[in-house]
Amino acid sequence: MQAKQPETRNGLLGLAPQIGRSTAGVVRVLLVIIYALFSITPLLWMLVGSFSTDASIFANSTPFSLKAFVPYPFTLEGYRLLVASGFFRALQNTVIVTLGALGLGLLVNSLAGFTFALFEFPGKGLLFALVMVTMALPPDVLAIPLYTLIYGIGWVGQLQALILPAVASGFTIFLLRQAVLGIPRSLIDASRIDGLGWFQIYWRIVLPLIGGSLIGGGLILTISIWQSFLWPLLVGTTSAAELIQVSLAYFQQEHTTLWNAIFAGSVVAVAVPTVLLGVMQRHFRPSLLTSGNK
């Protein structure tokens, strides 16, 4: 009998000790690698394909050849076709809409979260119930009903139809309220004694203290707007308001065979959220979405 290995030692790869110890360990390692291939292959194929010619993408996939993962002959043709198609107009629109909704959203929702955390006032229960009811509702479920309203006020095809409905968010209000509740009350009272008005307290004392939650909430907001599809499909119907996901879908439907250009557009659309998530990884905490106060 071998002495029990200490639990904390995991060897070089974290996987190594299991290898050879049991068939279960081998199965686990195989499973982990197979799923990693499943996860990464489409992204890799897309990236390589965006720098390849259509002919070589097609030739290397059936019958399959490992050359499918080498961008040879290397070409920027896909990206050139994309630029010519007006895709970058949509990219520009998407950046404007995302930044607009993000800036307004953080301001409006943090002010509301601040108020719910610090004040007692008649009607608070009712207004907070409104926040709770809307916080878990995914925006897409209201897309078709909301269309009637936006159509009625004549905003279809205009940028504000994409920005304004995304601003007030029950989820973000709740998240930021939880963050403000974590600030010691004595700090707020001391600021009052120092003669700061309530807006000053919000702006100068509270906002800097809830920076982590603002970044986390802002990250979730940014990615959800960047990736949205149904709502921009309904109201972003002019070239002045067409967003990137919709633009890409149209491009794919019009040019089903221009695979390298389709891949090039996909690379651009995927790059932004991926880089954001990579850089701000530690701010993407699931607790933001499950409870908001850890």
Place this chain on the structure above:
Amino acid sequence: MHLLTQGRERAKLVNEVILTMRFAVAGGTLGRKDRFIPYVFLLPAVVGLLMFEVLPFFMAISESTTPASLLTGVRHFAGLAVYRVLLTDPDFIHSILVTLLWAVIVNPIQVTISLVLALAVFKKGIGNSVFRILYFLPVGSSLAVTSIIWGVILDPNGGLANGLLGAFGIHSQPFLTSPHQALWSIVLLASWTGCGYWMVFFLAGLNDIDPALYEAASIDGAGTTGKIFYVTIPMLMRMIAFVFVSDTVSNFLMFAPLEILTKGGPNGSTDFLVYYAYSHAFSMNQMAIGQAASVILLIIVMGFVAVELRLMRAETGD
């Protein structure tokens, strides 16, 4: 003199603060001067929520009960007539059944895979952290982009999937073009981005489990499998429930792959409720039917959301 007034003002303010606090403790209101502040601060958020989330719901109800006449275009109150038409439409019943089938297939698959992934790569170590990143990477890809990439991969003529199957000697498959495989193809591509996302929730849940519990289980003679079933799963139960409900809500609203790849077909095999509502409201010009279907969808989703909120409240103790 100046100092004196400052001191006096300070005393006045302290008094006011104490008064305010006393009110707050007693559950009362703010000082007279500040009474309107909360409402001013809440105004933009509340107007936004009422206008873009509450009002549309009532507009959808009104629109679905007052359809416009096809001949004259005049609106008239018709009560629940539209809903009666909807519930007797075999396509709608079919759409509900297909959506249920989708939910019953996709949610258990995604929850199981993401839980297994989290368990497999949870332990610290360079290898595991590389795998965690690889699994999370597809989350950057939206459902629209995922549909586009997988549309090319699953292309029956020349896509990568058939190329790889061919390398193992398996015949070409029709994937999205077959009524028997289209739904499963969408399960595949939705899970590609979904599983990595939900895995992160399980990793966080695993992180919260007290290591002492595992030590206790070891002392009681539990092996690796025993620990998973007697410690990990019971301790993760609430997170599993949360992920299951949230995943169900988001999968109920699966739309991009249908619009981009299948158009609800072939033979209506992927005509989920959202797509039914969308295609009636916009392609078939039956806005009232589309709105009525949206109301029904909203009621179903609200039911799940209520469960979700209960789970969240249990966690915050709110």
